[in-house]
Amino acid sequence: MIYAGVDSGSWNTKAVVIDGGARVRGTCVVRSGADLAGAAERAYDGALGAAGLGRGEVTAVWATGFGRQSVAFADGSRTELDCHGRGAAHYVPGPLTVVDIGGQDAKVIRIDAAGQRLSHRMNRKCAAGTGSFLDEIALRLGVPIEGLGALASGSAEPLELSSFCTVFAGTELLTLIRGGKRPSDLAMAAYRSLVKRIVAMDVLDGRVVATGGVIAHHPAMVALLGAELRGEIIVPPHPQEMGAFGAALAARDGAAAVGPSAGERAPLAAVEAPRHA
């Protein structure tokens, strides 16, 4: 049996296709843009294409992410809190703490030894502590976001940005550049600032698993987070697509609850009014 998940994020839309044994058969990441529904279609078809499968072969597809309501073809949905947790817990036994850093949200999700979610925290209504912070800093430093990591890798002097606020950090950056500071050190300082913000969100205990686009594309974040927490940060396979993978697992487990093989897995509780009746 084939299942799929689509994570309609504020920045990117991700799709993952899995089989009944949770093996990843195909993935796809596209920019979300303004047309969330269209992006979901493209990502879904992209992941199916990578898997060499067609829509007709999919038993169930579930949606997650901030645009989860816009995924018209989804059979069900779960929040990204559930899906990132579910996905991470598939690879890493609990107790664990999942840190997901996306474009607009940062989330800390705590999961117990049995894989049950214990709590979650999301950043306040603010860009600080999210990927948007890095995007803004890259813009100020005149490099594309894809180049920020390479720039930071040349860092020699450990600088700190004193402000969390995206706008103030930008201004501070300009002052530091005028003061002769090197862009590579400033890029690293931006990562350091983001890490400080993340570790303040909640107590990060148990195994710490990091996911999201920021983790996937900025290895410095993983190293700095590990140094800050004095421990290992586990980056699971396909960290950016973890939400979509979790949604695919939810599709499998949710489908199992109503399908003929019910009982095999713990069924998902039916909390939601059916959306596609």
Next chain:
Amino acid sequence: MTTFGSTAALRATMDAYFRDVGAAAEQHLAPVAWCTSVGPAELLRALGFRVFFPENHAAMMGAARTANRYMPLAHAHGYSQEICSYLTSDIGAYLAGESPMQAYGLSGTPRADVLVFNTNQCRDVRDWFEWYGRRWNVPVVGMRSPRAIETVRDDDVDAIARQIEALVPALEAVAGTRLDAGRLEHAVRASRECSDLWEACLRTAARRPAPLNFFDATIHMGPAVVLRGADEAVTYYRTLLAELEGRAAARSAAVEGEAFRLYWDGMPIWGRLRALSSLFAEFRTAVVASTYCNSWIFSALDPADPVRSMARSSLELFIVRSEEAKEDYIARMLDLYHADGIVFHDCRTCPNNTNTRYGMPRRLGERLGIPTLVLDGDVNDLRCVSDEQMRTNVEGFIEQIADARPAAGSAAS
């Protein structure tokens, strides 16, 4: 939100109240006192004042989503975005020459002859009243309360009782009449009756399914807020209680298919009352009780000892208690109302009604073994509210509760 038969009586009661205060202020039919929500309303009524509650006035702007139009005017006058958004909405509206009272045929905010605060809830109410006191050149008097009280002690009660007594001469001078012991006793009796009836109304939500939820209660508490100490409130709550008891007996639910029950701590988000009500209902979740609505229960009031009992009830209130006393209170409420979890509203501009900032959600969650959620928002300032985040937070929280419950999905059918 639930439709109640009593809503017509609620409207009529609130309507008559607003018109009465307005007429008193505009036609000088009676002296008008402004009073904070836990100020000495009974004393003011006994002296013949018409009593106006600016917190209620500000909440109306929040609910109508006009508050954000007014706040910048108050900010410009030096009242920060970081302080009580009730204050900044209300003062801003005054500066704009607008008021929700205009819908009741008044020309604007009813002018006070005296403003009476109680700092047991916050300092903001006093700053708020002093702004008007200066503007109108009228007296601002009040009670200065101890805070963070563990157990209410007699010496604290004595001190507050003396403060209430000390208000009397100034209030008599404005009212132009002497305080009559019989009228004070009557007001305290009516206030206690209102409190008992309101408590009984809220308590019907301990039943499964709950016949009313938090969002309904924030609307129906209007008379308990503005007519405490007056007979009209007692009349209204008799009507409401009869309806709620009927609904509870008939198992008529505020939230269809009620599957989860939550406790709400903190202020309402007035501009999102309806949105939140439907969001929780979508996930078959009833918010069955709240610190906020319970805060108009004054069980210490005693007509045989009016002043001391007023003092005691102002000190027993949740907002003026220590962290430990607050935690014990919430624990009792969770038990009483069979709640599965707690939603804490971190109200950006009201630290006084926010219990998330000194570790309480984590402590209570661990002590009681129940899930807690912190929702960022504000009572009136919608700049502090993110609808998308709120939705994900609430939905994620209910998923968590549902998943922890063994086979809830199959048990439903």
